[in-house]
Amino acid sequence: MKIHLKIWRQKNQHTKGEMQDYTLTEVDEEMSFLEMLDMLNLELAKKGECPVEFDHDCREGICGQCGVMINGIAHGPLKNTTTCQLHMRSFKDGDTIYIEPFKVKSFPVIRDLKVDRSGLDEIIAAGGYVSVNTGQAPEANSILVSHEEAESAFDAAACIGCGACVATCKNASAALFTGAKIAQFARLPQGKKESAERTLSMVERMEELSFGHCTNTEACQVECPQDISVLTIAEMIYEYNKAKLKK
Secondary structure, eight states: OOEEEEEEEOSSTTSOOEEEEEEESOOOTTSBHHHHHHHHHHHHHHTTOOOOOOOOSSSSSSSOOOOOEETTEETOSSTTOOGGGOBGGGSOTTOEEEEEOOOBTTBOEEETTEEOOHHHHHHHHHTOOOOOOOSSOOOTTSSOOOHHHHHHHHHHHTOOOOOHHHHHSTTOBOHHHHHHHHHHHHTSGGGSTTHHHHHHHHHHHHHHTTOBOOOSOOHHHHHOTTOOOTHHHHHHHHHHHHHHHHO
16 A cells, blocks of 8 residues: 655654655555554664654553544544554555644643643542552452442543543543543442542642533544543532532
8 A cells, every 4th residue: 555644743842843744655454553653664764864753552452652643533533443453454545644643732742743641640640549458358248339330430440541532622621531530439339438539639630730621522432442431521520519519
């Protein structure tokens, strides 16, 4: 396959970036999207040019590090798919592909396609801890959790923190991410003891970091590779209001 690439190149967050053109003539349709970028970087290295920097780690759709905008869509054209799990068979011979970083104020560009998403880590850190008894494992039936509760918590915990929801939202809101992290604990008995304090701290930290407010466009769920439900945002608001009243 012959693929034309228009890739955002930017030295750092303090310099002006621009799109640069590249062409690859021997792209295999079975390559992953990141393997295609590896091919490009190998060619650039052979020419003595600076490779394109991009985030990646596991390349198995688990870590959430690989997110970029592909033709204006977070993670590309396939629904519920991370960038590393997108394959070149999703494109056609001769296609032009636009590749950009997540352009969000709260995700400053480090270089090229690599952005700083540490704001999401700060929201999680603000949540603190969960009180559990350490030492010998408790009796399995001492803390009763229904199958429905457990599955619901696992659904929220599936969030990989890739930031696609923030990049897709017109307000750059982190409500889906924060809602998922709050919900995964709020739905289990082990997380209820610190629930009010955790919710207040995480929501307030999200606002301090200048993430935008949710206006219910639901674009976040559409582009989420794990299909996290926007109902977690409603649950976050409920838990926040409850915590405020309790306080």
